[in-house]
Amino acid sequence: xxxxxxxxxxxxxxxxxxxAIEHLLQGKSDRAVSEAAGVSRQTVWEWRNRDPLFIAxxxxxRSEMWQEAHERLKSLANRALDVVExxxxxxxxxxxxxxxxxxxxxxxxxxDTNLPKSGPTTPEEVILERLRxxxxxxxxxxxxxxxxxxxxxxxxxxxxxxxxxxxxxxAMAEAGxx
Numbered sequence: 001x002x003x004x005x006x007x008x009x010x011x012x013x014x015x016x017x018x019x020a021i022e023h024l025l026q027g028k029s030d031r032a033v034s035e036a037a038g039v040s041r042q043t044v045w046e047w048r049n050r051d052p053l054f055i056a057x058x059x060x061x062r063s064e065m066w067q068e069a070h071e072r073l074k075s076l077a078n079r080a081l082d083v084v085e086x087x088x089x090x091x092x093x094x095x096x097x098x099x100x101x102x103x104x105x106x107x108x109x110x111x112d113t114n115l116p117k118s119g120p121t122t123p124e125e126v127i128l129e130r131l132r133x134x135x136x137x138x139x140x141x142x143x144x145x146x147x148x149x150x151x152x153x154x155x156x157x158x159x160x161x162x163x164x165x166x167x168x169x170x171a172m173a174e175a176g177x178x
Contacts, residue, residue: 011176013057020044021058025065052126052175060121127171131164138163 013021020037030048034041047054087099120126139156172178 010178011053013053017047017051017054017057020047021054021061024048024058025061052123052130053177055119055126056121056123059119059126063118063121066118123175123177124168124172127175127177128164128168131167131171132160135160135163135167 016037016039020033020039023033023036028036030041030044034044037044048058049055084099084102087095088103090096090099120129136156139159144156144159169178
């Protein structure tokens, strides 16, 4: 009998979870995702909020999808700029104003044009984010982090990081990811 390799011991996403991710990326509600994946809505909620492997894979695929869309937009940019330029020079005040608005937004001189921030894309980063939050709360409860004269106004960033990293290995094992 062969020994299990380290990668064999690490939990993988189930087919139901992969199906759920596919439907979440399509913008479906938890209810629609649960019906499509054949699980309860509560299960989908648990995966999206508490399963580091699921969260990381969803974030990774979401980031990949945004990157693909971004690349596609870049490939269309020259043609779109030609149209905007034609409208800007059209002599039609409404068309010129609309074109000017697009130019200002595109150069980030007008409005918020940042893409949404994606979350952590590895299970380890998901768990570490949660551990940092827990460590910060714990240290506040102990009365730490109240020195307003430090560059770090709370004075605990290093302690938070140390505490979170100390607990990471155990948390990874508990999640079936070590």
